[in-house]
Amino acid sequence: MKxxxxxxxxxxxxxxxxxxxxxxxxxxLRDVNGGPYGEPYGKLTINLGYxxxxxxxxVDVNNMPGAIKFIERYKLGEDTGIRERSGFCIYPMYKFNxxxxxxxx
Numbered sequence: 001m002k003x004x005x006x007x008x009x010x011x012x013x014x015x016x017x018x019x020x021x022x023x024x025x026x027x028x029l030r031d032v033n034g035g036p037y038g039e040p041y042g043k044l045t046i047n048l049g050y051x052x053x054x055x056x057x058x059v060d061v062n063n064m065p066g067a068i069k070f071i072e073r074y075k076l077g078e079d080t081g082i083r084e085r086s087g088f089c090i091y092p093m094y095k096f097n098x099x100x101x102x103x104x105x
Contacts (some may be wrong), residue, residue: 003070005042011017012041014076016096019047025057027096028104030103044071048086055098058084058091068092076100 002011012029019026027045030038042064045057052058055077059067071077077096084091 001070001074003041003066005064005066007038012040013038014044014101016071016098016101017104020100021047022049022051024050024052025055025096025098027101046086046091048091049098050084052093053095056080056093058093061091062089071096074100 001013002009004010011032013032014027014029017026017028017038018024024047025045026043026047028043031041032038034041036076043060044064046057046062057069059071061067071094075097077094078094080093082093084093
């Protein structure tokens with residue numbers, strides 16, 4: 001799977017895990033060219049301190065501007081229509097197809 005952020009393209013795979021603070025869904029991306037397990041590329045989601053519905057998370061469009069295109073291109077989830085502001089950014093909530101992602105180790 002390819003993602004483009006800030007003009008640079010990378011080949012990545014999404015992995016599901018959870019945020020330590022509240023156990024909610026977290027999705028990280030690993031660079032497939034970074035060894036057998038892949039080096040961390042970045043976080044697809046952001047924790048805004050809310051306990052969310054199962055399989056839901058806010059997408060970190062601030063630090064990963066290519067996230068929405070990536071999610072939609074690979075059908076990893078769908079927009080719930082819910083938005084939350086934090087600082088100067090508005091984050092969309094997506095319901096993710098976590099069955100398409102391995103659990104992070």
